[in-house]
Amino acid sequence: MIxxxxxxxxxxxxxxxxxGEDLARVEYERFPDGEQMVRVPPVEGRAVVVCSTTTDAAHVELLQLQDAVREAGAEEVVTVIPYMGYARQDEAFEPGQPVSARAMARAISTVTDHVVTVNAHETGVCDFxxxxxxxxxxxxxxxxxxxxxLHDxxxxxxxxxxVSLAESVRAEYGPGEVDYFEKTRHSGTDVEIEPSETDVAGxxxxxxxxxxxTGSTMSEAIAHLDDPARVFVTCVHPLLARNARLKLAEAGVEDVYGTDTIERAVSDVSAAQPVARVLEE
Incomplete structure (x- = not known):
């Protein structure tokens, strides 16, 4: 059951x-004091809990769902985290700070048998x-x-x-060249961004x-492209916080495409196929 x-x-x-599995009809509630509650139907066999932890509330909801399916009779719990919040906090950057990704991973691990992530920002967080x-x-x-x-x-x-991400998309698309933006830091505030080698004109x-x-870094990088014909942006996790979409449009991006690991207007494709392959093994 999903x-x-x-x-x-x-x-x-x-x-x-x-x-080809049943999709549970889950109910989500919130009490007057702000606390969350979920309700799941009876479960037999394996329960696959799917929850992107885009907010702190989503983290709590995930823990509740894992516990709820156990209570409802699940013999095995698989937790799919399409987008893992706090994954970029994979180390203590200053003394006295937590390794937040580790803290979240440990909490999630207590009531599940297997975790599946999708393009974790730092793959090392899987070891947590x-x-x-x-x-x-x-x-x-x-x-x-x-x-x-697409023209050349x-x-x-x-x-x-x-660069492996770009290589994956190019390999699936077919023709094309792969390159990356090269960042040269001249000072604490002066950063030069440009494609490393490839001529993109036309x-x-x-x-x-x-x-x-936020789209800030990407829109700045796109502004440094030398006379491209068209610019498209693709990403696995389209968080697109605040006015990120506007920044990209202002930078000349024709369209933005993302997956449904985070549900946004640009979620044009689903990550279901690669996740399903793992669950079928």
Missing amino acids: VSGSTSQQLAAALAAEL FDVPTTNVDAAPRLADPLPDD PVFLSPDASA RDVVVVDDIIA
């Missing part, structure tokens, strides 16, 4: 259809869980919504460390990232 958190209803429905954890790559799905007529495309990642550019949060 059991959805309130943040992941679209993906949970797609996953249930992909696997106390149960077997699989990190799924949904980046190839981002090739599907791209126009079929260049697939760019935000930096060299993320060519279609596809920028590929795992997360778009």
Whole structure:
């Protein structure tokens, strides 16, 4: 049975259809004092809890869902975290600070048998869980919504460390070249951003990232492109906080495509297929 958190209803429905499993009718409540409560139907066998932890409230809801399905009779609990909040806090940056990703992972591990993440921002966070954890790559799905007529495309990642994302999308799309933005820091406030080698003039550019949060860095990078024909932005996790979409439009981005790990207007493709493959193993 697929059991959805309130943040992941679209993906949970797609996953249930992909696997041919029942989709639980979950009820979400909030008491007058602000506390949350969930209610799930009886469960037999395996329960797959699907919940993106985009907020602190979503973290609490995930823990409640895990406990609820155990109470409802689940013999096995698999927790799918399409987007893992706090994953970027994977170390203590200053003395006295927590390793927040570890704290969240330990809490989630207490009532589950297996965790599945999707393109965790830092794959090392998977080691924080106390149960077997699989990190799924949904980046190839981002090739599907791209126009079929891209002209001599260049697939760019935000930096060299993320170039594998761009390679995944290009490999799925077909033709194209892969490059990355090169950042040169001249001072604490002066950062030069430009494609490392490839000439993009007159060519279609596809920028590929795992997360778009505020859109500031990406829009700044796009502004440094030298006369591209069209610019498209793809990301696995379209957080798009505040006015991120406006920033990208102002930078000249023609369209933005994301997956349903975070449900937004730009969630054009589903991560259900790669997640389903792991659950079928």
